[in-house]
Amino acid sequence: MDADSLAAIVQAAAQHGMKVCGHASLVPPHEASALGMSTIEHMLSLGYSALPDGIKPPDNLTGLSRALWAWRTADESGLHELLDVFKTNGTGWVPTFVVSERIVGAGAHDFRSLSSDEIKVLSVAMERAAKLAVRHHRNGGLVGVGTDFPVDGVEPGASVHRELEIIVELGKATPLEALQMATLSSAAILGFEDILGAVEEDKIANLVVLSANPLESISNIRAITHVVHDGRMHKIRP
Secondary structure: OOHHHHHHHHHHHHHOOOOOEEOOOOOOHHHHHHOOOOEEEOOHHHHHHOOOOOOOOOOOOOHHHHHHHHHHHOOHHHHHHHHHHHHHHOOEEEOOHHHHHHHHHHOEEOOEEOOHHHHHHHHHHHHHHHHHHHHHHHOOOOEOOOOOOOHHHOOOOHHHHHHHHHHHHOOOOOHHHHHHHHHHHHHHHHOOOOOOOOOOOOOOOOEEEEOOOOOOOHHHHHOEEEEEEOOEEEEOOO
């Protein structure tokens, strides 16, 4: 998709009060943000907006190989500038680190094996992106939590827990910051901050009850004993 097509889609969606969310590669993230895209999904495309002046991806690269080349070539200051663009435009970013972790673990994506060099580049890119996500959150940017289930064998439920663990482990976020991304920020990205994202009067009572404090260890979010959905309590079987 080219920039003109994306602009037309964003304009048409806005007329119906809808958001446009998605990938950004052929239209780099900074251009997609400027055109009014509400969220950029995944971490892989960010490198396209941080290439040194005059540098373009080789024509013979596509898909994941192209994205990894961009991350290998990306300038750190360019990545910081991109996140400043996101903040200015109110663009949300949903990194989905757990998918990249699965690709690294499997050494493959979309039925194609990755070389050892590609796996190393993706591993480094994950750590860079996780630190960027935490920096962006601390600067008031919108970082949401998603997992892209079921891509690359990502499972529902536990993948959200793992996403928060990665944000803490690689990004060096505090458990509180990771929880803020999963609740307050994610609700704001969806435009539901008035009804979701916090335990407050007049908001929908959707929450989990834990047997351990997640502020002491983010992995305690896995210790769920009850789920409250729309104000109704449900006990989780052991």
